[in-house]
Amino acid sequence: MNLVFPVDSEPVRLDLFLSSQLxxxxxxxxxxxxxxxxxxxxxxxxxxxxxxxxxxxxxxxLPEPVAARPLPESIPLEVLYEDGDLIVINKPAGMVVHPGPGNSSGTLVNALLAHCTDLSGIGGELRPGIVHRLDKGTSGVMVVAKNDRSHQALSAQFSVHSIKRIYQALVYGSPQQDSGRLEGQIGRHPTDRLRRSGLARQGKHAVTRWRVRGRYGRICLMELRLETGRTHQIRVHMSEAGFPLLGDPLYPDGGRFNNLTDPRLRKLITTLARQALHARTLGFIHPASGNYLEFSVDMPADMAALLEYLEGSPL
Structure with a gap:
């Protein structure tokens, strides 16, 4: 379906306009x-x-209704490690982790059901084996449990924040310091239910450590370590600290994109079509062997192209 908002109409929010049309x-x-x-x-x-x-x-x-149970789909997966207890994959940007409203197929769960015959049932029928999530637009390393014992053991590590999680992000701005720590409560935004905020009336404790890995004029490459794992944690912390992620469709950049005068840079950010965030490293104790496992993946081509241009441009 295609609609055109009338030229002579009073300005109105997109969701309100569509509520009147649908x-x-x-x-x-x-x-x-x-x-x-x-x-x-x-x-x-x-x-x-x-x-x-x-x-x-x-x-x-309008998507098809979500099935009561996700169906296996033959979707290629980049498997970093797999055994009888768990599977570690490199999730591409643009892939939703599990089915939900608006995403009935094409998710990581659909792909895993075709790849694995054994997934933990603790997450329920729509989220089998899912111990943690990455946002749709975030790429990088994820671990999925194949049985309930592994699910419980991995969940316990996430709960006590012993999992090693390192992210890379490209952000607007240039902090005066080279490193720092962001801490506060994160919960639902007071007026926008799709966003999270440090201004929420009820929130959960969140801590993010950051370090500048590259300065390119008005843009920085950040390394971020999560001590907690709240929804949109990095995106909220960096945005509210004044360093929003490039390309983030949900958290405003305060007009920083419009202030960029380099047309090539603007095109690369527009082509990104997502937040410039990559889960580079994931480390944890194997639930069966007790050995420490760590996996790292390079940032995907879209972010890498943007970083390569920044490194070669006199911004």
Missing amino acids: ASETRSTIQRLIESGNIMVDGREVRPSLKLKGGESISIQ
């Missing part, structure tokens, strides 16, 4: 569809709070 869908469902990329404005992913001003082209793809 009578069969609730506003919360519409917000989820926007966040999942099923609804786009002028060919790009946006936030539900986007103000329509007139003339925008809105494309809508």
Whole structure:
């Protein structure tokens, strides 16, 4: 379905406009569809709070209903390690971890069900074996449990924050210090249900350690270590600290993209079409052998191309 917001209309939020046009869908469902990329404005992913001003082209793809149980799908996986207890994969950017509204197929779970005959049932029918998650737009290392014993042991390590997790991110801004620690409560945003915020009335304790690994004028390469694992933790912490991630469709950059004058750089960020965040390293104790395992993967081609350009440009 395609709609055009009338040129002579008063400005209105995207989700409110669509609520008036799609009578069969609730506003919360519409917000989820926007966040999942099923609804786009002028060919790009946006936030539900986007103000329509007139003339925008809105494309809508209503997904098929989510099956009661995910179906196996033959989707290629980059397997870093596998044994009878767990599997470690390099999740590509753009892949959702498990089925949900707006994402009934093409998820990591669908791929795993075709690859593995044995996945832990603790996560339920829609999330078998899923011990932790990465956002749709985040690439990198994930571990999945193949049996309940492994699921419980890995979950315990995540709960006590003993898992080694190192991320790479490209952010706007240049901190005065070379390293630091961000700490606070993270919960649902007071007015936008799709976002998280340090201003939430009820939140969970979150800690992120950061270190600058490269400075390129108005942009920095950051290394981030998670001491906790809250939803959108790095994206919230960096955004609210004044260093939002490049390309993040959900957390505003305060106009920093519009202030960039280099057309090649702007194109690379636009082509990224996601937050510039990569889960580089994951380390944990194997639930059966007791041995420490650690896996690292290089950042994917889209982020690597952006970093290569930054390193070679006199910004």
